[in-house]
Amino acid sequence: MSEYFSLSDSDVIGFDLDHTLCRYHLKETSRLIYESFARYLVEHKGYDKDLLNLTPATWDFCFKGLVVDLEDGNLVKLAEDGTVLRATHGTNDLSTEDIIKHYGPKREWKHFNSLNTSFTRSAKYYFYDNYFDLPGALLCGRVVDMLRKRGNEVNSDFWKDIVAAIDHNYNTAAFKADAGTYFPSVKRDPGRYLQPCSDSVKTWLRSMKSAGKVLILITSSHSDYCRLICEHILGKDFEELFDVIITNALKPGFFSLVPQQRPFRTLVNDVEESEGLPSLDKPGWYSQGNWPHLHELVKTMTGKPEPKVVYFGDSMRSDMFPASSFGKWETVMIVEEMEGEGVPKSDAAMSNEAQVEPLEKKGKFEEQGMKSPSDVSNQWGSYFVDVHKSGGGDEESQKLTWCCHSIHKYSTMAIPSVEHIADLPLDYKFPRFSPDKPCTTGYYPRPPDSLLKRCESLS
Numbered sequence: 019m020s021e022y023f024s025l026s027d028s029d030v031i032g033f034d035l036d037h038t039l040c041r042y043h044l045k046e047t048s049r050l051i052y053e054s055f056a057r058y059l060v061e062h063k064g065y066d067k068d069l070l071n072l073t074p075a076t077w078d079f080c081f082k083g084l085v086v087d088l089e090d091g092n093l094v095k096l097a098e099d100g101t102v103l104r105a106t107h108g109t110n111d112l113s114t115e116d117i118i119k120h121y122g123p124k125r126e127w128k129h130f131n132s133l134n135t136s137f138t139r140s141a142k143y144y145f146y147d148n149y150f151d152l153p154g155a156l157l158c159g160r161v162v163d164m165l166r167k168r169g170n171e172v173n174s175d176f177w178k179d180i181v182a183a184i185d186h187n188y189n190t191a192a193f194k195a196d197a198g199t200y201f202p203s204v205k206r207d208p209g210r211y212l213q214p215c216s217d218s219v220k221t222w223l224r225s226m227k228s229a230g231k232v233l234i235l236i237t238s239s240h241s242d243y244c245r246l247i248c249e250h251i252l253g254k255d256f257e258e259l260f261d262v263i264i265t266n267a268l269k270p271g272f273f274s275l276v277p278q279q280r281p282f283r284t285l286v287n288d289v290e291e292s293e294g295l296p297s298l299d300k301p302g303w304y305s306q307g308n309w310p311h312l313h314e315l316v317k318t319m320t321g322k323p324e325p326k327v328v329y330f331g332d333s334m335r336s337d338m339f340p341a342s343s344f345g346k347w348e349t350v351m352i353v354e355e356m357e358g359e360g361v362p363k364s365d366a367a368m369s370n371e372a373q374v375e376p377l378e379k380k381g382k383f384e385e386q387g388m389k390s391p392s393d394v395s396n397q398w399g400s401y402f403v404d405v406h407k408s409g410g411g412d413e414e415s416q417k418l419t420w421c422c423h424s425i426h427k428y429s430t431m432a433i434p435s436v437e438h439i440a441d442l443p444l445d446y447k448f449p450r451f452s453p454d455k456p457c458t459t460g461y462y463p464r465p466p467d468s469l470l471k472r473c474e475s476l477s
Contacts, residue, residue: 100130
């Protein structure tokens with residue numbers, strides 16, 4: 019395998035939608051998602067109204083890559099070997115001594131093996147790896163704090179309520195029915211939450227199509243929400259940019275191997291036909307489905323027995339791990355946390371923010387002091403590297419986080435946004451992640467600060 023990766027070598031280029039092709043205004047969207055979940059708990063499950071009151075400083079807790087342990091209400095940040103780097107009970111920090119008391123002298127988190135090898139969901143823990151459910155980590159922490167304050171036992175019962183809140187706001191019928199808080203708000207004012215794609219991204223997509231690449235959009239969002247987003251970020255003619263659009267793809271299950279495959283379904287007015295398709299015989303817009311059937315279609319479309327596929331996504335669980343493990347696709351991970359660690363924003367993103375500024379004045383008061391969820395957290399540290407303190411507080415060693423290690427293992431390369439590479443020629447050669455190379459190789463346009471510092475300290 020070459021140590022470089024180039025889009026020009028690929029036959030098929032696939033994209034996830036949310037937080038990949040579509041960038042959100044993270045602060046606005048995170049506040050909306052938190053409020054959607056919390057409002058449900060207060061109004062439908064009788065939780066304390068205080069859950070709805072957040073100060074800007076509270077958002078420091080919101081950090082991607084945490085795992086909530088549903089059995090004891092702890093949230094943990096893991097190192098690449100599964101040891102606990104930091105932990106909280108609810109939103110309150112556990113000291114090094116507490117961590118050792120709870121997880122033993124080696125600080126081992128007992129479910130690490132099942133999470134690390136399969137990324138599957140479990141009744142015992144939940145891994146927060148995307149911005150759509152991330153505000154739920156803050157909500158979990160605050161619910162545990164509240165149960166503690168009341169002297170209630172903390173067990174996994176509270177999680178059933180949180181799952182109900184997620185379903186209430188995000189289920190496939192919610193958009194059409196104007197149910198919950200999330201969809202009605204985005205429908206009312208999409209510009210407040212969604213960042214339009216720059217002209218350079220639209221030109222980039224068209225240039226790949228002109229070069230004979232097959233372009234595919236694969237999203238777990240339902241067709242009606244997908245259409246709203248795409249019209250807002252790409253324009254009314256967005257369907258012309260893609261050969262195949264797959265909505266309600268139910269990733270990561272989309273990538274699963276036989277016999278769990280779901281058939282593709284056609285859509286009529288955003289309603290799935292009840293009869294599944296035995297195979298895909300032509301390009302178009304479909305719902306659900308599975309990658310082996312898609313693979314057969316792209317073989318026909320490209321005329322190649324083994325077409326090369328590259329896939330852009332932002333979720334380790336739904337995109338990177340299954341696409342590289344089962345699909346054997348090249349994968350490009352969108353890691354917005356790079357921008358929180360010294361990687362400059364793209365010019366397009368900067369001008370985008372400047373245009374949005376006046377619209378958001380109304381939210382500015384609350385935003386003062388609110389950390390973006392993609393920035394480094396005071397409470398949790400860096401997404402990529404952290405200090406591992408041994409008991410007694412003497413020994414300190416720098417460890418890669420489990421999230422960072424997973425990026426290197428399951429992604430070909432990582433970028434902060436598609437805007438960062440849209441102006442490059444298609445045959446640009448990107449260095450790829452490799453176990454034989456320094457851990458800073460594979461990030462474009464440059465590695466995050468914490469990884470650079472770690473490399474310097476090791477050399």
